[in-house]
Amino acid sequence: MKLERLLIKSKFQSLNSQKLSQVFKNSRKKSAWGIDINECFLRVAKITQVSQELLIDDLGIIEIPQVQSESNDSQSADVKKAIQAFLSKHNILKEDKVVMSISGQSVLPRFINIPPVEKKQLKGIVNYEAKQQIPFDLKDIVWDYQQLTEKVADTNSIEVGLFASKRATLDQLLANISPLETRLTAIQAVPLAIYNLISFDQQINGLTIIINSETESTDLIIVDGLYFWLRSIPTSKVDADLVKEIQRSMEYYKSLMREASNFQTILLTGNKFNEPNNVKFITDNFTYEVKIFKTLNNVKLSSNVNATDFNENILHFTPALGLALQGIGLGRIKINLLPPERIKTAEISKKKPYAIASLGCLALSLLIQYSGLYTRNTYLQNSETLYQKVLQNIKELEGKYKNAETHTQTNKSALDLISSVDPSRFIWLEGLDKLVSLIPNNVSLSNIQSSWIDEGAINSSKKVSAETVQPKKTVASTKPGPLKKLLLMGIKGESQEPSMRFIEEHIIKPVQSLTLFDQKVAAFKNVEIVPGSSRQVERKNGQGNHISFEIRWIVKSIDEIHDEENSVISLNGTSTPPNKS
Structure with a gap:
């Protein structure tokens, strides 16, 4: 069992200390889908930003049968069927962003401190550190990084987070969702997606631990003001063993802090906490205030979503909503584990219409130039006659001008008299x-x-x-x-x-x-x-x-x-x- 430190200084204060108008920098309409896939469910959420308002426009849960087999072929076939069922029920527009999840167990995090450098130098240093910190050949993995602390005059280092996943795992995921592959803009780890949602939508007071318990694993996210820490536990049962692991994680976090830290709140999310017995078990084993994630503060439901169904299933949708927030640019953590070559392919695909339009414009420009040259050649051939006519017109105009000047001088006295009249x-x-x-x-x-x-x-x-x-x-x-x-x-x-x-x-x-x-x-x-x-x-x-x-x-x-x-x-x-x- 691995225990990784994730101590990140946020660039932002809590959302509730800011005005939403400062968060939404672009008032045009934007939409994004968050698609969360685990062993049992495919869960989707669509968020649309209109002016300074966020609306949940669409939701869906599709069950995936659990297969007891050493081979993943049957599981992959069921995932593909779930994707087809999703596409048959939901309409993804051309301009919509799509962000997919990958489990926290499939992501390897590493955190490094490097000297404060300019952004143009940061990529080269991080690339060197990735070779040292990640225990795999970089050809066999997909990795991304994010600067987690700002460059401050009083500090001699900045913190950078590295996140890596095996290519084989990502290729299997992309093969299962092949109908969506061309629409995909990012792949994000589940615990980071949950953190994006909680930090954007909830008011966190004091040291808080978020427990997200799903069918195959449990994610722990500790939020401490401007910092957070996470751990993924490969267990799906809410029992005494899980309580011990949670307590161990809380004590470990306290040991990381130079000053004494006291937990105040436990926030529960994930489908396991739809069961009242699991909620009661956590409440009975901890002395802290226990809350269930059941209300959204900064995201509203559109008229397309049934409020009753959403409230009954809100614990299912925390990862999907966090993914959708990242898709429209409102997630704090912007890690993207989509393979770089596929990102380039998607960018080229987006640019194809513009390239075709450019070629069309070039062809039109050449046609216009040819037409212009032909017209100019014809004009030059008749230039002598044209110039003679122009010269003749100039002479006629010169004569008319002289006549007009004489007439003006003749009547100037009368005009002066009129202008002098009081x-x-x-x-x-x-x-x-x-x-x-x-x-x-x-x-x-x-x-x-x-x-x-x-x-x-x-x-x-x-x-x-x-x-x-x-x-x-x-x-x-x-x-x-x-x-x-x-x-x-x-x-x-x-x-x-x-x-x-x-x-x-x-x-x-x-x-x-x-x-x-x-x-x-x-x-x-x-x-x-x-x-x-x-x-x-x-x-x-x-x-x-x-x-x-x-x-x-x-x-x-x-x-x-x-x-x-x-x-x-x-x-x-x-x-x-x-x-x-």
Whole structure:
């Protein structure tokens, strides 16, 4: 009977001390099957990761008849039948991962301490150590390793675990599951699969021993905070001999520890503990708290799984669930005893579609290149005619450009005049309506006019001369000087009230205070009666005398209005500016 030390410092704290969102790094859907085969059962479990949730999507137990024979042929035939029965009932998708179990009795563990080195140097050192530590020719075994402790500045070594199994054992397993061989991604030892499940799903408080008792063997896994230790015992009976071996293992573990260790909990799993008498026997022979693995904390059941059936058989599925967790990348121990050549074959098989697609793309690329060369050759053959046409088009475009340039220069003066016009030209949108509305009923308008004048045409007294009333003709110039234009407006009309005072009160003053749009100050300045325009008009029809008049003013620029509004704001909130007529 072998007793191996497996003292592993975990890279992670207990799952319950972390948020699940930190564990699930990829939110896309992933699925994996765990397939656990022993002498009596084929047990399968499928776990699907969707976003940050793990779901058990499928479960199955298929019994394998026990054969009392020195030959394994009958047993292998029954295993193959069980695999066929599994495939007939369960659908494995193309993208699903498949991880298979191998018993702890079939795996040889070795643990070595090596100097802390970089990862690129680790493989070479471990390969050398494997030749020294494993008592078999490396050609006859399949082995894998995992760095178990991190490189820390204060330590002078790191611990690496080696796990090996005979090729003959693995070849027999692969022959029995040949329909699944191409879908297989990993082979893992049962006790390591159980540890992956417990460390992921359960809250372990204090020093705990996990007892997994199956038909052909019993696995012991001791979990001690950041460490764990395991042993496989080749017995399937829960009796006094098993209790002695468990106690011996617990004492041996204590001897490995520098500090005193006290066990607190026993966790039972495996199909043997479906029998209440076996549970009672363990409880009666130990003083520690005994628990049965019967609840999942971080994995849920999907609607495809019957909750009652699962709860009744949960002790069967601990290895299969641990294998499935490793398949989707959530197992702490990632050992893979699948022969390397088969891993390469599987990788090549996965890459075949991409290789075919690459060849197709290459062929398409060559076809496109040939087509391009043919087209280019035809193009070159006609290049002379094409170039002549291009040159002719260039000459025509050059002539059109020169004509357009001449036309632009001709109209540049008018364009400059338009661009220099103050934005107040848009007062017609609102000014006419307000202007007409303020005219009294006994006053009639005969004319409303406007024109643009040069600012320099206004004399120092801000009186507009009669000569500037008429709009000047714009003379086109290729280089016009910068002129500021003012908009001059005026109205002509007659008042039935023959009094200038009436005109001043009811027409001039309203025009002086008229505001436009949302402005806060008057829009017009220099509002005045045109000299000589006022005169009495005698009506022959007996309607009495009327008075004719003409009033003109200048529209303020936007800048002037803004300046006046700012002045109003600065004068202690004054809302009505002084009249600037």
